[in-house]
Amino acid sequence: MDTRHLYVHVPFCARRCSYCDFAIAVRRRVPASEFVAAISREIDLRLPGGAPAGSLETLYLGGGTPSRLGPEGVARLIDAILGRFGLSSGAEVTIEANPEDVDAASAAAWKRAGVTRISLGVQSFDDRALRWMHRTHDATRALAAVHALRDAGFEDWSLDLIFALPREVERSWSRDLDQALALDPPHVSCYGLTVEPHTPLRRWRERGVVHEADEERYEADFLEAHRRLTAAGLIHYEVSNYALPGRTARHNSAYWRRVPYLGFGPSAHSFDGNERRWNEREYAAWLSRVEAGEDPVGGREQLPAAAVELEEAYLGLRTSSGVAVQPGTGLLFRQWSDHGWATVVDGVGMLTPAGWLRLDALAGALTSVRSRY
Numbered sequence: 001m002d003t004r005h006l007y008v009h010v011p012f013c014a015r016r017c018s019y020c021d022f023a024i025a026v027r028r029r030v031p032a033s034e035f036v037a038a039i040s041r042e043i044d045l046r047l048p049g050g051a052p053a054g055s056l057e058t059l060y061l062g063g064g065t066p067s068r069l070g071p072e073g074v075a076r077l078i079d080a081i082l083g084r085f086g087l088s089s090g091a092e093v094t095i096e097a098n099p100e101d102v103d104a105a106s107a108a109a110w111k112r113a114g115v116t117r118i119s120l121g122v123q124s125f126d127d128r129a130l131r132w133m134h135r136t137h138d139a140t141r142a143l144a145a146v147h148a149l150r151d152a153g154f155e156d157w158s159l160d161l162i163f164a165l166p167r168e169v170e171r172s173w174s175r176d177l178d179q180a181l182a183l184d185p186p187h188v189s190c191y192g193l194t195v196e197p198h199t200p201l202r203r204w205r206e207r208g209v210v211h212e213a214d215e216e217r218y219e220a221d222f223l224e225a226h227r228r229l230t231a232a233g234l235i236h237y238e239v240s241n242y243a244l245p246g247r248t249a250r251h252n253s254a255y256w257r258r259v260p261y262l263g264f265g266p267s268a269h270s271f272d273g274n275e276r277r278w279n280e281r282e283y284a285a286w287l288s289r290v291e292a293g294e295d296p297v298g299g300r301e302q303l304p305a306a307a308v309e310l311e312e313a314y315l316g317l318r319t320s321s322g323v324a325v326q327p328g329t330g331l332l333f334r335q336w337s338d339h340g341w342a343t344v345v346d347g348v349g350m351l352t353p354a355g356w357l358r359l360d361a362l363a364g365a366l367t368s369v370r371s372r373y
């Protein structure tokens with residue numbers, strides 16, 4: 001496979017956020033050398049022969065918290081990857097960073113290492129809400145991080161924000177949007193809070209300490225973000241993502257186009273266009289298999305045709321690229337347009353923000369109608 005898109009999962013975090021169920025490894029001291037060596041080993045195990053394995057259009061270091069590898073660790077990780085993969089001209093190289101890891105020195109080092117884009121996990125500018133989330137930064141640190149990125153010459157950066165927090169947190173989403181917009185971000189990702197199993201948030205909800213935001217407030221927050229961010233010139237190009245023209249996230253866009261990608265590190269997924277596989281989720285299990293010279297695969301699947309169709313409908317509808325209106329689906333799109341859930345332009349059906357709030361149901365309905373033709 002000529003790899004164009006590569007993901008590396010860096011699992012380390014300082015602590016677990018109250019809502020997070022990602023595959024992470026909480027470490028006070030991050031074993032950066034051990035991790036980089038293991039990623040090199042995994043690449044060699046899965047792509048034996050040592051030959052160049054593709055020219056990357058996007059490289060994404062996600063997590064966990066990749067910025068916890070430190071400036072040198074990130075540079076060594078990128079070097080290790082580029083020992084086997086080339087980079088296309090103009091490639092996008094993204095690192096997810098938490099504000100507390102961003103200062104003038106780290107931003108300059110990432111720039112030297114070839115990073116072109118930073119996804120900054122701000123989540124809120126309300127210190128009380130950040131403490132409730134168990135985040136390890138405060139609003140002052142988030143603002144300093146943005147200034148450090150700008151001073152280092154990064155033009156491509158994104159703010160991650162979370163909406164629909166429980167009412168007990170008393171967070172003002174409007175005020176957070178004000179503060180985000182005051183920074184003139186080229187890209188913003190907005191995610192609605194969900195209560196996942198095995199998280200402190202789930203336990204708090206079970207004890208009645210917090211109450212999940214109801215559907216009305218979830219919708220109100222989502223639509224307020226749409227209204228405010230698009231008024232500032234950002235394009236709502238995917239259900240959770242907004243960007244200035246030319247600043248869309250190219251790596252994630254590849255996932256939404258369902259093109260092949262490779263993933264390394266614990267829990268990382270890969271897709272060859274047919275089969276999806278994923279690695280051992282836990283860091284210790286992934287590491288011990290890699291160090292023993294084994295492919296750390298944790299599972300694999302080939303979706304049946306019906307599931308592929310549902311996935312294609314879901315992926316198409318979640319972005320502003322939409323889906324082609326085919327024979328048989330015209331009536332459905334007309335009904336959705338009447339409800340204000342979709343628009344059809346030149347034979348392409350796209351969901352509106354009101355439609356995105358019903359994405360799962362609409363993707364299911366589209367697949368069901370398509371299956372009859």
Ligand code: SF4
Nearest residue numbers: 013016017020063064
């Ligand atoms: S920093 Fe991100 S990955 Fe780490 S615990 Fe918090 S939400 Fe999860």
